[in-house]
Amino acid sequence: DAGVIQSPRHEVTEMGQEVTLRCKPISGHNSLFWYRQTMMRGLELLIYFNNNVPIDDSGMPEDRFSAKMPNASFSTLKIQPSEPRDSAVYFCASSLVGRAGELFFGEGSRLTVL
């Protein structure tokens, strides 16, 4: 069975450019989470959706970040404009609603903003 699929795996961009990260959750999972991982701050929850509806976006750093989930099989995380401090590994994870502790993570998207 396919796991959570993220793209791109690596992205290098220049400050000010728009970045779009993509995620396909596991089929049948109805909760989707976006996390950011850095050495300094560890794993931070940015936003999560239940049944395609954003539930908690309090972790989104600022207005430059936005996330959408237009259907049950696709989500995007967009950063516009990007800044060097956004450099991190961004993970998407999915689970069943009510089973937020049992997350299945993708392999991550490593973003470097120069």
Place this chain on the structure above:
Amino acid sequence: TQLLEQSPQFLSIQEGENLTVYCNSSSVFSSLQWYRQEPGEGPVLLVTVVTGGEVKKLKRLTFQFGDARKDSSLHITAAQPGDTGLYLCAGEQTSGSRLTFGEGTQLTVNP
């Protein structure tokens, strides 16, 4: 302030040794999870504990949830190089709520 404190942050041991990693908090959790993450990959769930005092075993790994559901430990017996990785504890304060991760323990097992 980190909700979940893990210790130690780094641990380097020789193959065959035993080790314990701790996850502590002042908050009560409805459930607590342990994940392992290898370089270039996402975290992978190892275990979930939900009952105070619960002990779960996964081959050479033993997980314990504190009686008050505020802390947990992971004990590895006879560590092997394949155990090398970042071990993360995570907790739900109420069932179905957002998961909070600790900062992790980076374990290196040398052959």
